[in-house]
Amino acid sequence: MDAIRVRFAPSPTGALHIGGVRTALYNYLLARKHNGTFILRIEDTDQNRFVPGAEEYIIESLLWCGLKPDEGPGFGGEYGPYRQSDRKEIYQAQVAELLRTGHAYYAFDTTEELEARREKDPNFKYDASVRMELKNSLSLPSGELQNLLDQGVPYTVRLKVPDNQDVVVEDLIRGQVHFQSQELDDKVLLKADGMPTYHLANIVDDHLMRITHVIRGEEWLPSTGHHVLLYRAFGWEDTMPVFAHLPLILKPDGKGKLSKRDGTRLGIPVFPLSWKGESAEDSFTGFREFGFDPRAVLNFLALLGWNSGTEQELFSLEELTQAFSVEKIGKGGARFDFDKAKWFNHQYIQTSPNDALAREFRPYLETKGLNISDAFLQKYCGLLKDRVHFLPEFWDAGHYLLEPAVAFDPEAVSKKWRPDLVPAMEGVISFIRDQAAFEAGPLHDAVTQWLKDQQIKPGDILTLLRIALTGAMKGPGVFDMMELLGKEASVQRLERALDHFKNSVS
Template sequence: MSKKIRVRFAPSPTGGLHLGGVRTVLYNYLFAKKHGGEFIVRIEDTDQTRFVEGAEQYIFDCLAWCGLQPDESPLHGGAYGPYRQSERKPMYKEYAEKLIANGHAYYAFDTPEELEAMRKDYKTAENPAPQYDGSIRMKMRNSLTLPATEVEKLLAMETRYVIRIKVPQNETISFNDLIHHEVSFDSNVVDDKVLLKADGMPTYHLAVVVDDYLMKISHAFRGEEWLSSAPVHILLWKYLFGLDQMPQWAHLPLILGPSGKLSKRDGAKFGFPVYAMNWTDAKSKELTEGFKEKGFLPEAFINLLAMLGWNSGTEKELFSIEELIENFSIERVHKSGAKFDFEKAKWFNQEWIKKLPVSNYESIVKKCFTDKDVKIENDEYFINILELVKDRCTLLTDFYDQGVYFFKAPIQLDSEAVKSKWNNEKTDFFQDYIDKLNAIPTWNTAEIEEAFKHLAIEKSIKPGELQLPMRIMLVGGKFGPAVFEIACKIGQEETINRIKKALPIFNA
């Protein structure tokens, strides 16, 4: 009885992959994995005017980064290919013609100009956007209004035509959505959507039902922006394959930006990424930053996306992909859209930085350093440093600022922080401290600190008043782990050098 679980993500290769898209992938993936099913990626490239070179590969790169690998796709193979709709073109026409034969669709010969005229002529105050529907299809040029001989002739002459669905009048079209439950529409407000375009390509509406059928899709998850066109799909399933064959629908809530629907613009305006990875528009050369390049861990990205529209019902918020698979349930997906909050997103990343062993992201962070010409010669030392500063980083890119001073002396010293309390006694202290440091036989944190405190007491200065200047000398600013720890890590010679270099700056 119960079919094998098969779900699909069906993107159009037209540009960057945004948050909402990845979340749709994620929910598909989680559902499939939880039920031992298959996750398919089908490329919906039926609109040749919007096709963008490289966009398909980019989508797969994003999925790979997120760790959401398809079981079947144009790149991964599978038994239900081809997985690009452009390569399936002949299949759709067959079904469109079947619909005509059964009286559920018709040829329409109206030119774009005629359609435009129709929209203008029938436009009224109450109906500002007239549709090609049951109330006006009999006034247009199609195989319903033209004599059969005329239709034959037009077809024989290879006149450009489209095939439109003939939506019945006065019916209630309803279906049971996994998230919204019972949803229904009055068929009179559903228009006769184009099924097959003049170029022979199917529209989304035809393609999605034909392919979902042929690929044996059991559950269809998609964004809520599709809910309004669901009645067309329901009708098509009814006419073509039978409602009992239809997948279970789940229309996922939208992810909103600070003001309405989340857009690429929001990202630019508010300074957060909306795409999974960097995307450069081929024409404008405009670069849109991605979560990956912003310094997000894929674990965190997945985690935060999962929580945007779903909740386990417990207080747990940090989930690994395995835990998500185990806990996910479509019943707990919310009905309403969620506003994306970058602050919370950063919190997830910070938590994952703390949670994961540094070896997980060492190479990514290393690249941040080498990109800025800081050479990492000792991996063990590098990992050590990362461990030391990880609590201070919310993005992977933060490691650079939090850790550079372990590899090279600070260029700028925040001398303003010490100036007001700086005096000759302190200069004197540090000069003597240099000698003490030189005398330390085995360089370690305890010895460095011991020498510091003894000398401070000897000179009757509170050690606390000397720690900040010392920190500025070594780090350059008011941040970082314990000072003596830092001194220990950077070494005897380097510590002394930095103090020597800083003294004249403080005295200036």
């Protein structure tokens, strides 16, 4: 087989949807698996929908996920330019060819005329059945055509869909899909502004860029018949890429495909990176800012509609590459399950080295104005990572260890504190103060032995020590926390807590 060349071809009309990231991922995986080429192409042929910053956003998103294009705007490559707005002349030349061979024709119908037509007949389709009633180079007397062109009357170029052809698409995921050409309308190929439509541009570019596989969203399946016809019209059918249409990502609840609205509505990210739009309504929190590890995002996305056929759930990008195959992509839409995404991220946090976690968490700390040493923070992250799903939770789960003062939970205190425990508490604090080895293991052994010797019920005291350190009935092991805090800070906390306990009403 020839070297595989795939492309991810987003349109810079705003933030890149998470479904787009999945499409990019599958393209990337296929390319990597076969030592092929992963190409980024920017489909910016709609000047009205162009959004400044969107292209940068797309690229930053891909890079954050680790999906670096081999070719694309800013990435080099022999088949550029990779931005469709820079390829205008190419499309126009190709359209001229189609016009010459009779596979396309000029159409002078205005948007208003067509709208009026659709209003009269909701089922109106610009196709062979009505072609001759409309204003185009097929229906116009030959002199009239030249006349209009000379006058500079705006026109579009449409595909002349042939009659009675069975168009077959071999889809890697769905098998054969048939279209009857008479059901297909004469799609606009070149718009009045001289820009190509998606249909024209994607065929021309895929051909010229020697794309071997088109992996794209299911929304393109209905127009794939047109695309095949276009390859035929150009005489490129023998090198036509193989198609694979991906199932959609569905809303977490209810019906329909996942939309950006669902993100705001449910308080979950649906974009890789945060995006600031014109309005608050058009601004979103990204997976990155939510505290996701890109590896978890990729892992989650990969399994949304695809699986290896084994029971493995956790995959590195390299493992995904090895295991991936387009044929194993499912056909049905996949519901976006945020709980699963959360679980994936938890897995990555649990297995991340403490220094990496500390490095990633530090920025959150700085927003709180706290300055904590690397050593402390690394140990801290190690102690807490089992109970954290997202990076920012490192704060919620253990902030009492980072802040000087502990806020005591009155309920916990009243549940565990009894005034007759004063001597035992004073005793254990002074015992702890006398310990030379301030490491969790030895400290644990020494204290529990001491409690035993003093005939004090460990349950009474250990929980109080915990409350003293954390303010509540939660958190890492008591002696782990003491080791982290060090003797001085630990004892100080214990003494302060005891004072607090004594003053509490019990």
